[in-house]
Amino acid sequence: MIALNHFNQLPGDEAAALLQPCVAIPGWTAALVAARPFASLAELQQTASDIAGAWGRAELEQALSAHPRIGEKPAGAQAHAALSRQEQSAVDNRDAQLAAALREGNARYEARFGRVFLIRAKGRSGEEILHALEQRLTNSDAEEIAAALEQLREITLLRLAGAIGE
Numbered sequence: 754m755i756a757l758n759h760f761n762q763l764p765g766d767e768a769a770a771l772l773q774p775c776v777a778i779p780g781w782t783a784a785l786v787a788a789r790p791f792a793s794l795a796e797l798q799q800t801a802s803d804i805a806g807a808w809g810r811a812e813l814e815q816a817l818s819a820h821p822r823i824g825e826k827p828a829g830a831q832a833h834a835a836l837s838r839q840e841q842s843a844v845d846n847r848d849a850q851l852a853a854a855l856r857e858g859n860a861r862y863e864a865r866f867g868r869v870f871l872i873r874a875k876g877r878s879g880e881e882i883l884h885a886l887e888q889r890l891t892n893s894d895a896e897e898i899a900a901a902l903e904q905l906r907e908i909t910l911l912r913l914a915g916a917i918g919e
């Protein structure tokens with residue numbers, strides 16, 4: 754966590770490196786770095802959300818490379834892997850039945866939509882995630898792109914709030 758005024762003054766490459774674990778979309782990182790300085794955290798969050806508002810299918814698929822499946826605690830020391838583990842901490846892997854249901858649900862989702870199921874896991878139990886997965890399986894392709902992008906924006910803004918503070 755660094756302070757906003759420190760972030761405002763970082764060299765561009767260091768500022769970009771700090772933002773990189775928020776989402777694997779370099780265009781978003783570059784645009785946010787270029788929009789500095791921010792007068793407040795609220796302005797930073799609003800600008801980040803506005804830039805993310807332009808995301809489409811291409812950005813979704815670009816970002817999914819850095820999001821492990823729900824229930825698959827990612828290995829790896831990279832910052833985004835650690836963030837995923839933390840975000841998914843409420844998914845109790847000790848519940849074998851839940852873990853099996855999530856694996857099966859992920860497989861059905863990937864067969865239906867051709868990409869990993871993405872959900873903002875922070876603050877959700879495994880059961881809530883499973884229920885959301887079942888609901889979203891009934892979406893049309895266009896509805897599901899929009900739903901997944903909304904989750905990606907939530908994850909990204911939560912990670913941004915964790916990276917830059919007062």
Ligand SMILES: NC(=O)NC1=NC(=O)NC1=O
Nearest residue numbers: 823837840871872873874
């Ligand atoms: N497939 C996923 O939904 N992954 C994730 N959701 C999160 O909130 N963090 C992740 O890595």
